Amino acid sequence: MRIDYYIMGDAETETITVDKVYKTNTWRANPDQLLDQFNNGEYYYRVYDALTNKIIYSKGFDNYFREYQTTKPAERGQRKVFQETALIPCPKNPVIFVIARRNDNNILQPIFEKKIDPEDYHIIDQKLPENYVYEAKINGDPHKKVDLLFIGDGYTGKEKRAFKKDVDRYVEYLFDTEPFTSNRKEFNIYGIMPESIEPGVDQPRKQDYKNTALEATFNSLDSPRYLLTENLWDLHDIASQKPYDAICIMVNSKRYGGGGIYNYYCTFTADNERSDFTFLHEFGHSFGGLADEYYSSSVAYSNFYPQDIEPTEPNITALIDPDRLKWKDQLSEGIEIPTDWGKAEYDSMKIDLSELKKEQSQKIDQIKQNQADSKAIDSVKNVYKAQIDTLDQRIEDFILNHPLRDKIGVFEGAGYESEGIYRPTVNSIMKEFIGDRAYNKVSEKAILEIIKYYTQ
Ligand SMILES: [Zn+2]
Numbered sequence: 001m002r003i004d005y006y007i008m009g010d011a012e013t014e015t016i017t018v019d020k021v022y023k024t025n026t027w028r029a030n031p032d033q034l035l036d037q038f039n040n041g042e043y044y045y046r047v048y049d050a051l052t053n054k055i056i057y058s059k060g061f062d063n064y065f066r067e068y069q070t071t072k073p074a075e076r077g078q079r080k081v082f083q084e085t086a087l088i089p090c091p092k093n094p095v096i097f098v099i100a101r102r103n104d105n106n107i108l109q110p111i112f113e114k115k116i117d118p119e120d121y122h123i124i125d126q127k128l129p130e131n132y133v134y135e136a137k138i139n140g141d142p143h144k145k146v147d148l149l150f151i152g153d154g155y156t157g158k159e160k161r162a163f164k165k166d167v168d169r170y171v172e173y174l175f176d177t178e179p180f181t182s183n184r185k186e187f188n189i190y191g192i193m194p195e196s197i198e199p200g201v202d203q204p205r206k207q208d209y210k211n212t213a214l215e216a217t218f219n220s221l222d223s224p225r226y227l228l229t230e231n232l233w234d235l236h237d238i239a240s241q242k243p244y245d246a247i248c249i250m251v252n253s254k255r256y257g258g259g260g261i262y263n264y265y266c267t268f269t270a271d272n273e274r275s276d277f278t279f280l281h282e283f284g285h286s287f288g289g290l291a292d293e294y295y296s297s298s299v300a301y302s303n304f305y306p307q308d309i310e311p312t313e314p315n316i317t318a319l320i321d322p323d324r325l326k327w328k329d330q331l332s333e334g335i336e337i338p339t340d341w342g343k344a345e346y347d348s349m350k351i352d353l354s355e356l357k358k359e360q361s362q363k364i365d366q367i368k369q370n371q372a373d374s375k376a377i378d379s380v381k382n383v384y385k386a387q388i389d390t391l392d393q394r395i396e397d398f399i400l401n402h403p404l405r406d407k408i409g410v411f412e413g414a415g416y417e418s419e420g421i422y423r424p425t426v427n428s429i430m431k432e433f434i435g436d437r438a439y440n441k442v443s444e445k446a447i448l449e450i451i452k453y454y455t456q
Helices: 064-068 157-175 181-186 230-239 274-286 343-369 372-398 441-455
Strands: 002-009 015-022 043-048 055-062 080-087 095-102 108-116 132-137 146-153 187-193 245-252 257-261 265-269 411-414 416-423
Touching: 002 230, 015 108, 064 080, 064 181, 080 230, 132 157, 146 157, 146 230, 157 187, 157 245, 181 187, 181 441, 230 245, 257 274, 257 343, 257 372, 257 441, 265 274, 343 372, 343 411
Parallel strands: 146 187, 146 245, 245 265
Antiparallel strands: 002 015, 002 080, 043 055, 043 095, 095 108, 132 187, 257 265, 411 416
């Protein structure tokens, strides 16, 4: 059963209302794992039998709305509406469908409930669109496999072959990375390519808009590299053609960017030179429920992880109770907690780098206003390039030659916070795209648990 609802509000308010309920194809997730024990995600769906009040299904997730709530417009009281979709096993008898959200202490509280009778004639059972399908890897019964679905956006009807090749390339990146390498047989992988009228993707800051099937767009939450779609219902219409436990939206563009929201979807562009890293990073969010381990890049959020509250993600901690550290069993022998890693040196390099980049873009804006030609702009870029490259290299050397590079400890700086939030390793794909294309061991273990949830 598919429940489409609106979620709307500003920083302080939140309203949910169900739009439509559908009967969809058979339940493809694992029938032996109907209750989600991960306790991750800002929200949970919970389904109770209406007669006995017994819980029959639950699943944790994050959403776009929650991120919107932390932005400046939301804080100013500007309300925004988002589409959302819940997929639940079709009940035999009437159920209470509940959406729960974490309170200030991260305890889940019901914020919405609706009784749904599966016999209700309002429930829609209709045919949905059919698009080009590519069955990339089939390893067995969808009930006992992770069904991973790549949906292409910004591919026109003439680009089916390109789409297929792109899917194959990302499947290769996936299976070249642990814990996916060791578990490749646990996955079924499909590609679906709705035909977009125009190739590419929206780039609002360039006033460049394209008519694409999913309307994926850069500059989500006014953050230039953040790539998301708000068309959740179209997304689930398109996805319904194949079984899916997780959706990856592959965008036909060369530009750097992506996004990933836990049990929601991830996005990445197919043709950027760092797209392999981006895909695995964003998939780490959407599939693994992993948090960002960086803290020095600018993001749209403010105070995403409040102080003194332990985050729910498996790969970051507020270190409130060191005796109950999430990755206690994986710590390197004799490692100090928290772990001194030369943060001040790293931070000063990162600050210098961001100042340089700021200076450069200010200079470029300045000469653009004076109608400078592209040659003049290039010469400004060249002046800064050498300095930026040198700093980039120093940061890379710092990480690659770090004495604790292979150690698991408790390193301060993660989840957009320089202080008070900690990560398990000096570097990883959830932190910075330097060195190997790999998660750290703590994230690998967390992802493995999720693979088991879908397959065992
Ligand atoms: Zn991220």
